[in-house]
């Protein structure tokens with residue numbers, strides 16, 4: 001395998017999928033076999049024979065976000081809105097991500113709002129952007145910032161708001177073992193940052209009592 005080069009730790013650069021040499025599929029499957037042995041299993045037992053293959057395939061889905069471009073997803077916009085300039089909100093976008101510290105699942109939902117300026121985007125594209133960033137190794141703060149920054153940069157609206165609530169498998173199934181604890185992060189840009197009533201309207205519309213502290 002070609003030695004890996006060190007990745008940038010600059011969050012802005014992490015928004016772009018890093019072009020690093022990849023191990024072969026066989027090498028990835030061998031790594032899964034090693035982990036099975038490390039866990040105390042026998043990778044040659046019948047039930048585990050195909051597991052390295054399945055895990056490699058699952059990784060293609062869980063980490064498919066590295067091979068898509070969230071900026072591209074937002075490029076097609078519609079401007080025949082008859083001057084619609086109120087908030088557009090997409091609520092409860094369920095996602096699964098993986099924490100970069102433990103590679104454990106982060107399971108949660110995102111709420112996204114923006115205040116359009118002359119053009120709107122196909123609404124499914126907001127959920128696509130969430131998945132594009134969620135299907136990478138993440139910390140929740142960066143996931144939240146990347147979604148908001150990308151929408152802001154491409155659509156250039158009057159404001160963008162993103163709130164994410166999620167449970168971290170690394171906290172619920174190991175370590176501190178806190179079941180039912182969720183992490184809440186937000187990023188407010190433009191009018192959502194500068195205008196308290198716009199922010200309040202958004203937080204009321206997502207209807208989450210946990211967010212009253214932000215009102």
Ligand SMILES: Nc1nc2c(ncn2[C@@H]2O[C@H](COP(=O)(O)OP(=O)(O)OP(=O)(O)O)[C@@H](O)[C@H]2O)c(=O)[nH]1
Pocket residue numbers: 099100101138139140141168170171175176
């Ligand atoms: N801020 C932030 N922290 C996270 C996220 N996901 C996991 N963590 C935390 O990252 C930290 C990693 O801490 P370490 O002390 O290096 O790892 P650890 O010994 O496994 O920590 P414990 O989970 O406390 O057992 C832990 O406190 C995790 O709870 C995230 O999305 N954002």
Ligand SMILES: [Zn+2]
Pocket residue numbers: 099100101102103104168170171
């Ligand atoms: Zn973790």
